[in-house]
Amino acid sequence: MKTSSSDGPVAVLPAAGMRAVEAEAFAAGRVTSRAAMERAGQGVAAAILRHRPPGRALVLCGPGNNGGDGFVVARLLAAQGWQIEARMLGAGAAAGPDAAAMRHLWEGGTGTADLLSAPLPGPGPDLLVDALFGIGLARRIEGAPAVRLAEISALARGAFRVAVDLPSGLDADRGTVLGMTLPADLSVTFHCRKPAHDLRPDLCGAVEIVDIGL
Numbered sequence: 001m002k003t004s005s006s007d008g009p010v011a012v013l014p015a016a017g018m019r020a021v022e023a024e025a026f027a028a029g030r031v032t033s034r035a036a037m038e039r040a041g042q043g044v045a046a047a048i049l050r051h052r053p054p055g056r057a058l059v060l061c062g063p064g065n066n067g068g069d070g071f072v073v074a075r076l077l078a079a080q081g082w083q084i085e086a087r088m089l090g091a092g093a094a095a096g097p098d099a100a101a102m103r104h105l106w107e108g109g110t111g112t113a114d115l116l117s118a119p120l121p122g123p124g125p126d127l128l129v130d131a132l133f134g135i136g137l138a139r140r141i142e143g144a145p146a147v148r149l150a151e152i153s154a155l156a157r158g159a160f161r162v163a164v165d166l167p168s169g170l171d172a173d174r175g176t177v178l179g180m181t182l183p184a185d186l187s188v189t190f191h192c193r194k195p196a197h198d199l200r201p202d203l204c205g206a207v208e209i210v211d212i213g214l
């Protein structure tokens with residue numbers, strides 16, 4: 001399996017292969033990690049704008065770089081007239097510098113409501129953006145986050161549901177559900193597909209691939 005973008009396009013990469021491609025691209029100076037994240041969020045926002053007119057969006061951001069992508073999406077959709085409610089899981093966790101910067105750009109000092117304790121917006125949103133976990137999912141989603149996500153899933157049952165990279169809770173390599181997941185109508189992934197997209201089309205929905213400069 002090819003793992004380097006210098007070998008030409010690859011059709012699918014597991015999480016470790018994707019990380020290797022990213023690391024090589026960053027080390028070679030083809031793109032910075034911050035710019036790659038901005039391009040990732042731009043790609044997701046552009047896909048949403050192609051599919052839906054502005055409305056009310058609920059954007060869920062996790063503690064890692066998938067959440068960083070989500071903050072970019074929130075910022076760019078707001079600039080296009082979307083009404084955004086954002087919720088963050090793990091606001092107290094140490095985020096990487098890129099995700100922290102994207103969060104700051106979105107919040108502008110106002111803070112993002114906590115996913116577990118803030119009330120959910122009502123009525124249900126027109127769009128649900130799932131940027132909780134991507135290829136960094138490391139364990140089952142369970143306990144209070146699982147309960148809250150089940151509530152959100154019910155609230156957003158009529159919404160257009162977009163997964164950033166892949167539905168949170170889905171193991172990128174095996175396509176297994178770790179605890180629970182948020183099935184998507186559209187998954188916008190980066191550089192190439194991940195095995196889960198082909199293993200679980202029922203959960204990933206349509207798949208669009210964004211070039212993030214790797």
Ligand SMILES: NC(=O)C1=CN([C@@H]2O[C@H](COP(=O)(O)OP(=O)(O)OC[C@H]3O[C@@H](n4cnc5c(N)ncnc54)[C@H](O)[C@@H]3O)[C@@H](O)[C@H]2O)[C@@H](O)CC1
Nearest residue numbers: 033037040064065066133134135136137138139140141165
């Ligand atoms: N510069 C970059 O590194 C880029 C990263 N990208 C995005 O970054 C993602 C990967 O980022 P990360 O490696 O930070 O990983 P994730 O953001 O997917 O998740 C890692 C974080 O989630 C926590 N976590 C994992 N499983 C959990 C669970 N079950 N319950 C609660 N917390 C859990 C971890 O402790 C960690 O804080 C990709 O899927 C993609 O969306 C894109 O922005 C492209 C550029």
Ligand SMILES: [K+]
Nearest residue numbers: 130133166168
């Ligand atoms: K996700």
